[in-house]
Amino acid sequence: MRDGGNDGAALQERQRLETLREYRLLDTGPEPAFDRVTKLVSDLFDAPIALISLVDDCRQYFKSAHGLEVSETSRDISFCHHVVIGEEPLVVTDVLGDSRFRDNPLVTGEPFIRFYAGVPLRAYNGAILGTLCVIDRKERAALDAHEIGRLQDFAAIVMAEADLRRAIVERDEARRMLERALDFSGIATWQLDPATGGMRWHGAAAELFGADYETALVRADDVLARMPPEDRDRVAAALGESRDGGNPYSVEHRIQHPERGMRWIASRGDWDVWSDDARLTGVSIDITEQKSRQENANLLMRELHHRMRNLFATVSAIISLTRHAARDVDDYVERISSRLDALNRAQNVLLGANFMTGSMHALMREVEASFPRIRWSGPDLLLPENALVAMALTFNELATNAAKHGALASGSGRVEVSWTQDEQGAEGRMFHLTWSESGGDREIIAPDRTSFGTLLMERSVKNNLGGTIERRWDPAGLVVDITLPARWREA
Template sequence: MQQKNISTPFEDERLATLDSYKIMDSPPEVAFDRLTRLAADIFEVPMASVSLIDDKRQWFKSAVGLDERETPRDVAFCSHIIEHREAMVIEDASNDSRFDCNPLVTGPPFIAFYAGYPLISPNGMVIGTLWIGDKKNRRRPSDDQLDRLRSMAEIVMSELELRREVEQRKAAQQEAAQSRLDLELALALSSTASWTLNLSNDKVSWGGAYFKVWGKDADQALTTGDEAFARIHPEDRERIRNAMNEAALPDSKGYEESFRIVLPSGETRWLSGRGNFVRNRNYDAITGINYDITKTIIQQEEQKLHTRELHHRLRNLFATLQSIMTLTKNSATSIDDYIERIEGRLRALNRAQQILLDANFVTGSFAALVNDLCATYPRITWAGPDISLPENAMVSISLVLNELATNAAKYGALNHEDGTVTINWTITDDAPAKKQTITLLWQEQGGPALPASPSKTGFGSSLIDHSVGRNLKGEIVRDWQKDGLVCSISFPLAESEH
């Protein structure tokens, strides 16, 4: 039978949350398409989708094996997940009274098997699902498999959060642009210099807050047009003179320009100027206003810098994600091995990015990074002074610590009930070289007896060596002792890191 249109107790809040992501009807995006393809590959199904549910429809942000971009909400399997706020598995939809007459079962895409996990926003609202499907009946996935589906749904949600952050920044930029317009208007009505240039004798008369804009000596030192032009920055002078000459024509619509002036003190200010031709009874003139926009120009440059930094960070993040996924796939021995490895490395990457996000996007707390690792592995303890590391170093050392912890949990001290790991680090000064070095000691105790060194190394070891040697410009020494690995890592700190 066809299911009814479902309304949850928190539907208004849920719809408002969905709207805050500004994602409905947005064009395809590589990040989401990668995730749906990965889900289809991992579960070996022909259908997978990131579906979002509004008040009337189910819309597919990304889909594999589906021809349509949306369906009515009242036939969407995902509506049940929205209502019950938990994962749902349908082994045979044709024998399920809720779906046996559903057009998505009896017609294209002929769904027989369905498994979906809710996309839960940070405020607890379910805005959609990550689901997989097949045209054939399937047995219920194991708990471990459902956990993987959950992990992938959480990655989808993280991607949505990152996307919303970028969209909010765009909106903030637009608001900042509007604020600048409002600021310019406010300045035009307050701290504004007015002036009139007599075109017959080149005399300038000043009014308003000219001393705040052009300098305290403006009425004494800038009595002619030539003297005022001499205060304009040499690189802007010809452009402004040409604009003024054009504004002096009787049929001109005036001019509006921004330019720099250099005060006698050497201070450079950015001014905005507007002027119009005026024909008086006795002489022709150009009259106009100027106001100081130095702060606005600085804010624009800072905004450009922050935007470039954000774009650079996003490019680095996606490049790192792609590299990790590709290299992990090449070194994995099975799908389960791949999922386990990729989840750990993505958690390490997310750990570093979250700490950077909590700070200033540029640097992050090393102590916070280690402490977060200890929350995952309670038998790891640490001691050392806190330092700020840049993004590249944070990502690299997070991946290194994750590989060491993963290996300890599988083969080393953390694989034994009484095994422990300590992380200690110190900072040493090299006064002659004017640099500092951090030395980190990873020490496992209470683990199984280990050989002098492993006979074979995998991608994890290569990742550690690459991260320390190439990214951190440091050195690593491993010592396989009787009850666990002792690993010493040292790398230099840039001046901005201390």
């Protein structure tokens, strides 16, 4: 069975040691506040030695030692250890008569202790950190209740000073942690004295306003001077309105950062008011990236609006022109659906990119998905939206005609699409594409009239892309050559 008492004592000792380390008094230098107490106690009790002793896990450390040169001793020979364990004052008038201490090295050797009186140093949570004790080298009478009470009062003074010191250390650590967090978060904090215009800074001020902020931005006017004139006037007006009405301050502005160029800053603040004084305290963050994303989103929306207008115009033209070429309602619906599918293929490619350009390979994969016996080869090029739509409509008309009247009308027919582009810098640089049908099981002859599909292809190639399109009906199948100015860069 486990010994519950031992477990409880071990837990209590662990908590006591954790509390002791919270105070950060171990292995620290002399401090006048503690040394004054041990000197006063030594004088008051007419004792040569007075100690503030902190009992660690294996030693007793003397935070203040009046009349003793050593700074620590082992815990196993410590008198103060017994006070920590007993949690109450301990007075030994003659240690030679006490079996616990008579053979102690501190009794048989320096400092030759004969008398000991110690009271607990009790922390905020009740843990005993050590003792305040007086020591004499000769036997003395026991302390009465009044004298022990005095010693306990001085012990309370010691702990009040220790608690104040702990609070200051925790405050400083919390401040450093906050400043580090502000540095990592990219937030600068500041305070403005409206009477003098003086500025105080903390946090990521260097990141937001420049590495020279401590010397160059000591006044509000210095900060305003780094803003563009139109922003400067607006910020000054917002600051004036906030000051006059005592209202929160909120503004977004640009600032010329010495190392990073023009940046966007958002600042928020409010007034801390005392009886006869006020300060505007606030925070600032860099919103340059958010502004950039917002501008990009606005640009994208304008571009999308432009694309949608173009798309609707194209759809409207297809609907109107197809109406004149269709033989009946079913034919009309079929032709419209086919051409809208071609537009959809172009839009899929644009949606997969950036709305502004699309990949030639991506377009051909869309065409191949609808007409599996089309094979293609050529460099991947980035086509602008109008060129992509024109090429999509052209491929759709060619593929639809091939499926009805050409090579793709039979199971053995196929289509090869290939293209090249002249070398960069070549004079009269051109793009060349060939559509070649073969393997069909019927004779291919030129049509007796120009269809709407042919007109649509010629309009797309000639009018929209500034190129030429030539068709010839070889015995093996239709061959189409398209030549365009080489304006497209490789993907």
